[in-house]
Amino acid sequence: MPDPTRLLFVCLGNICRSPSGENVMRHIVDAEGLSDSFEIDSAGTADWHTGNPPDSRMNAAANSRGITMIGSARQVEPDDFATFDWIFAMDRSNHDDLLDVRDQCPNPTARLILFCEFCEEHEEDEVPDPYYGGPEGFEKVLDLLEDGCASFLKRWKDHVLP
Ligand code: 4NP
Numbered sequence: 001m002p003d004p005t006r007l008l009f010v011c012l013g014n015i016c017r018s019p020s021g022e023n024v025m026r027h028i029v030d031a032e033g034l035s036d037s038f039e040i041d042s043a044g045t046a047d048w049h050t051g052n053p054p055d056s057r058m059n060a061a062a063n064s065r066g067i068t069m070i071g072s073a074r075q076v077e078p079d080d081f082a083t084f085d086w087i088f089a090m091d092r093s094n095h096d097d098l099l100d101v102r103d104q105c106p107n108p109t110a111r112l113i114l115f116c117e118f119c120e121e122h123e124e125d126e127v128p129d130p131y132y133g134g135p136e137g138f139e140k141v142l143d144l145l146e147d148g149c150a151s152f153l154k155r156w157k158d159h160v161l162p
Contacts, residue, residue: 005085006041006083006086007040007041008076008084010087010089011042011090013049015055015073016129016131017058019071020145021090027068051074053069053072065146076101078105081102081108082110086111090115090127092114117148119147121147124144128140
């Protein structure tokens, strides 16, 4: 059995966007019978919510699409850049912060990329932070994540990742 492909989703707080990314991707991978081929996790650039479950509004929006949210928040760490194959930043600010984290890893091997690079059906280049907005923001997060995760998995299966 080849090594699993290791994916890490990263946002600011690790209670809205990145846990949704983790669980949307797991949902898609499980549905395709590929769960043994992936290890999927998420983290935040900030440590404010360490140990907390996903935000209740995000949880409700995901549940209504049939996606079960599991996991508790943790802060990203330099060693993640040596553990994961792909690190998906939800927005540019996360990406910039992750460059600083990567600088603290002696042997970084992960591919760091803005998640929306994988979206095919949406023009947005960032997954917007829904935390201080209304319910439509949580739906937008899921729309973008479902698009980009499905597209990533298709490219993974076709061996055409960038
Ligand atoms: P996330 O959303 O980065 O998608 O998890 C946020 C969660 C919490 C806060 C900001 C954004 N906060 O300010 O506590």
